Amino acid sequence: MNLNNLIQSTNVLFLLLGAIMIFAMHAGFAFLEVGSVRRKNQINALVKILTDWAVSTVVYFLVGFPISYGISFIKPANELMATDMGFSLVRFFFLLTFAACIPAIISGGIAERAKFWPQVIAGAVFAGVLYPFFESLIWGQNSAVFQGFIKSIGGAEFSDYAGSVVVHSFGGWLALPAILILGARKGRYSKTKSNPIPISNVPFLALGSWILAVGWFGFNVMSAQNLGDISGLVAINSLFAMVGGILVALVISKNDPVFIHNGALAGLVAVCAGSNLYHPLAAFVVGGIASIIFVKGFTIETEVFKVDDVLGVFVLHGLVGSWGGIASGIFTHKIFGGLGGLSFISQLLGTFSAIAVALVGGSLVYLVIDKTFGFRMSASDEELGSDLSTHSLEAYPEESLGVMNSLDTYQENNLNVV
Template identity: 55%
Template sequence: MPDFQAALQGGDVFFVLMGAVMVLAMHAGFAFLEVGTVRRKNQVNALVKIIADFGMSTIAYFFVGYWVAYGVTFFANANALLAHDHGFELVKFFFLLTFAAAIPAIISGGIAERARFYPQLLATAILVGLVYPFFEGLAWNGHFGLQDWLAHHFGAAFHDFAGSVVVHAMGGWIALMAVLHLGARRGRYGRNGEVHAIPPSNIPFLALGSWILVVGWFGFNVMSAQHVAAALGLVALNSLMAMVGGLLTALLLGRNDPGFAHNGALAGLVAICAGSDVVHPIAALFIGAVAGAVFVKVFVLQQYRWRIDDVLGVWPLHGVAGLWGGLAAGIFGQTFLGGRGGVSLLSQLLGTGLGVLIAVAAGFVVYGAIKRLVGIRLSQEQEYDGADLSMHKIGAYPEEDITRPR
């Protein structure tokens, strides 16, 4: 029996570790999605931002954030850290860190091409160390009795299996506040209401980023069970169906635009995270389809009518689709719609609303304070030259830069 227990614990460690590695790989997806969308003069900055934000997120979450969310620290000797569970708590930290680090990775796409480097790292430290773990602890660790209160009054706690709201809506709505504080890229909008196109630099890189994210997402969702015995094939199938639903509706409504198609697949995956363990696969297809349609429609409104220069459309992709995912879990998780039950639409409304409220308030305050104290935007000359040369002193194609006729 002890050997069986040890094998089970070791299996859980390996299971969660593989999930952590798959979600870690998703950060390469965030990077290449941004690299393909921004102009050539900002590609290096996109790559460096994502990896630097991950490093800052690790430090902030290790020393502060994980304790805020779960009350766990790592200030013990190595033998104590491995006691009883083969280090399961250590790989669980790694896995949940990759979720936390998605917050600045999401924001990065919205503020691309005009944000200063080190002020964004400062924002990352605050958001991953304090803001995100605060809501994470409410939703996933029962802090302050919120989940018990919801279950008592509405029959079920707030349900977010893999983070439609906790991760994606949180990141997307914070990003909206950051974008509003920054303002649009120079030359994006004219004085007379015209919108000047800024085309993506590399569609293959954009597509590669989407594909990396899609593959890693099955670790993001399935491994959220955190134990081998709790893993559900339903989560994998629902993720697949939602991804396809988002892809096809975005392809149709986006008139075959490759950016909409590849991001539509991601919108479907964002929306299914919350209810992937409780809804029927046909419902998952519908949830994803709605998310893909909403992404296209809100992106167009955001860019052309509301004149909000969110470069990768991270607010509609993560913020709005994540909000829809939180509500959809409460609708389609009901048994009369083929779901497994155990969800409450009122709890989903309140939990999702609280997550959005915290994200909006935190994004407004954090980026507003940094803007006032140290500044968050490149100078006009730096933006014209591009973030690559202005901040990193090298472009994405340095051999071409030195051989190009002047």
């Protein structure tokens, strides 16, 4: 093996490890939702995330990746391996993990009342067409034109190193039309007051947060996409933003465990865009502000505007992701100890372009789905729970069995007494 082949194979391994770490994050999405919904909807949360992953893989391979980067894999395997030892294939896997985050993000906002198959279809459209279109403008084959336009106005290209805007903000703003079209869960609001629905399992929610936080270092650090460009600064900035999010949430939420674990994620969402350029203390501040946006924003969203966003995905990903894109135009400046080179105007333009594409595209897709297939579960299915109504299985069947056995024993004892 010559030196070039060794370097290429090392990059293949590097990117593969990053892809595997981000793939593991989807378990985090799943358990974050499992812990946040009621017990009668836990199986549905697990199946949705896994199904969306499988569908995203197929559509992104066949349609999405060619839209984003102009590379098709419809050719013999020997040709796929001929020039780069399969690096393009592994790069597809790595970038697939980003694309598949889109339906996983949306899933948490529409939980407990959305039909299963219509959302799978929506996720396929997003991962296969709409997300790749926007990805192509920022990172892919159409970036020269779009980034040139932004640079002509703001003086620099729009920078999003690891996807605060391209992935998180885009996914969160896609979720908003779905949440609004579905409406609130039955019983969530009455005419006079808000009736918060208790979550089922804080340990599962915390497990989801931990899995996401660990995998995030693959999400950010491996965005270098080759070993030669790896940056320890990205890793430490990710760490400090996460810690900033935790500590601020700890204080302003008065030690609420749900907000604390989501505060970690808020910090990580926000730091992605500028993680290669911040000073660690600036990253800490960006993560702390992101946590404030989530804690206060989620309260305003659900209690003031009465929008039933179950996991707060619009705020956590949509608003906080947008903050991450804009913040990188401020806190990466050399006056804050950063490396500089970004334009606030360009970051603003890139961020709002994501919002516009996501809102228009998401609204069209969900309105069509609602008018054709129907998007919301029936009242009886919602009352029964999506586990039984969609999957014909309970998450804890032994408990129901135990109740029935106890009832049978009670009746037998009473009959014996009689």
